[in-house]
Amino acid sequence: MKIGLIGLGKMGMNLALNMQENGHHPVGTDLSATNLTTAKTNGLATATDLTNLLAQLPTPRTIWLMIPAGAPTAHVIDQLATTLQAGDVVLDGGNSFYKDSIAHAKILAAQGIHFLDVGTSGGQAGARHQGNFMIGGNPAVFKTVEPLFKAISAPDGYLYTGPVGSGHYLKMVHNGIEYGMMASIGEGFDVLQHSPYNYDNAAVAKVWNNGSVIRSWLMGLAEDAFNDDANLDTIKGVMHSSGEGRWTLDTALDQQVATPVIAMALMMRYRSLSDDTFTGKVVAALRNEFGGHAVDPK
Numbered sequence: 001m002k003i004g005l006i007g008l009g010k011m012g013m014n015l016a017l018n019m020q021e022n023g024h025h026p027v028g029t030d031l032s033a034t035n036l037t038t039a040k041t042n043g044l045a046t047a048t049d050l051t052n053l054l055a056q057l058p059t060p061r062t063i064w065l066m067i068p069a070g071a072p073t074a075h076v077i078d079q080l081a082t083t084l085q086a087g088d089v090v091l092d093g094g095n096s097f098y099k100d101s102i103a104h105a106k107i108l109a110a111q112g113i114h115f116l117d118v119g120t121s122g123g124q125a126g127a128r129h130q131g132n133f134m135i136g137g138n139p140a141v142f143k144t145v146e147p148l149f150k151a152i153s154a155p156d157g158y159l160y161t162g163p164v165g166s167g168h169y170l171k172m173v174h175n176g177i178e179y180g181m182m183a184s185i186g187e188g189f190d191v192l193q194h195s196p197y198n199y200d201n202a203a204v205a206k207v208w209n210n211g212s213v214i215r216s217w218l219m220g221l222a223e224d225a226f227n228d229d230a231n232l233d234t235i236k237g238v239m240h241s242s243g244e245g246r247w248t249l250d251t252a253l254d255q256q257v258a259t260p261v262i263a264m265a266l267m268m269r270y271r272s273l274s275d276d277t278f279t280g281k282v283v284a285a286l287r288n289e290f291g292g293h294a295v296d297p298k
Contacts, residue, residue, distance in 0.1 A: 001148050002027065004053045004063040006076060007094070008035040008046075010292045011120070012066035014127035015093070015152070016044050022151035026064075029053045050079060060087040062145060064118075069096040069243070077104045086112025089141060093118040093133075097247055098169040105137070105164040114141045117164060119171025122154075123290035130154035134174075136167030169251075176248030176262040179241075183265035185218060186282035193231070193278045202226035218286055225285035236296040237280025239269040240287070 001024045005016050008030035016026040016039065028039050029047040036046050047053035054061060063080065067073055073096050080090055090108055092101060092115070101117035108115045119134035126132055131153050135142055142160050149158040161167050192199045205223035209215045225232065245266045252259040272280035287293040 001025065001062065001145070002057055003148065004029070004047075004057050004061060005066060006030075006050070006053070006063060007066035008032070008039050008044075009066070010124055011093075011127045013039060013042070013044075014124050015064075015066060015131070017042060018128055018131065018152045019148070020044060024148055024151060027053060027056050050083060054083060059085065060089065061085075062089045062091070064091045064093055066093050066120075069094050069100070074100070074104070077107060081107050081111050081113065084108075084111070084113050087114070089114045089116065089145065091116045091118050091135075091145065092168075093120045095120060095171050095175075095242075095244060096168055097243075098165040098167075098172060101136070101168045102165040114138060115164060116142060116145070117167040119161075119167045119174065121171065121174060122157075124292050125290070126154070130157060133158040134161050134167045134170040135159065136161045136169070137164050172244050172247045172251065175244035176252075176259065179245040179248075179265040179269070180261040181216070181218060182283045182286050183261075183268055183279065185222060185286070186279035189222070189282050190278040201230060218290075221286050221289035222282065225282075225289050229285075232278070232281035232285055234298050235281055235284055236298055237272055237277045237282075237284060238296045239272040239280045239283045240293065241266070241269045242293075245269070 003019065003024060003026050005012055005026045005028040008016065008028045012028065016028050019026045027045045027047055029049060030036055039046050047056055061084065065073060065076060067076060073092060073094055090113060092104065105115040116135055116137035121132040133149055133153055135158065139160065161170050189201060192204065202223050205219055205226055209219040209223060245262065249259060249263050249266055268279065284295045288295045
């Protein structure tokens with residue numbers, strides 16, 4: 001499949017390489033000249049702008065968005081609504097708010113353009129090899145692009161979730177769970193840090209990740225982070241958030257569903273903006289390990 005990819009940042013670039021390595025043919029574009037140069041260096045086909053991108057794709061065209069949620073995605077959706085043709089397909093892999101995705105689908109549907117919302121997980125490593133995807137939209141349209149997901153996903157690593165919005169809704173809840181899991185790991189290491197014992201954090205993470213009940217990819221990433229910086233002395237315990245945890249909490253409140261762990265994890269991220277904690281250091285390090293998210297140097 002030849003597919004247009006808008007957004008060649010840390011996720012989009014890896015996703016394009018994943019597609020190319022698995023028999024598909026991405027053509028990427030990005031506002032950053034540096035990203036375009038890097039893509040060319042990696043052997044990827046590129047386009048200078050949207051018009052040039054569309055000219056390189058067969059009809060019906062398939063476009064994958066890998067850009068930040070919110071205003072950037074809304075702007076590109078408006079552009080595509082006036083430049084694509086009926087029968088073309090747009091996939092939003094940027095983890096937008098599910099209500100925004102429903103609205104974007106309506107804008108495109110008015111022009112006969114199909115839309116799939118694609119919740120994307122696995123961080124940069126997943127984008128590059130064996131990703132994880134949650135896809136909402138018209139089931140017949142999903143079938144036309146399913147070979148792409150089979151090629152770039154981990155075994156059993158993609159799921160058609162139902163109508164438009166359901167993919168990003170599922171990813172939203174996934175990220176709420178992620179908030180709680182990372183907060184728990186961070187708090188545990190904070191208790192160890194204040195204990196009367198001199199624990200080797202990397203060794204603890206390693207033993208916990210081999211046979212214990214709490215073994216996980218996140219625990220493996222904690223080991224990696226501690227191997228790089230035994231007590232995370234070089235970074236601040238500031239836990240930034242991209243907003244998806246708050247979406248989960250807001251939605252739970254709307255539905256009167258109790259989510260105290262997710263709520264407290266979100267509150268602790270806000271707290272970290274004004275105070276430096278070891279919990280914050282661990283979560284900040286984990287976010288940097290799996291997603292390349294920025295950390296604040298000490």
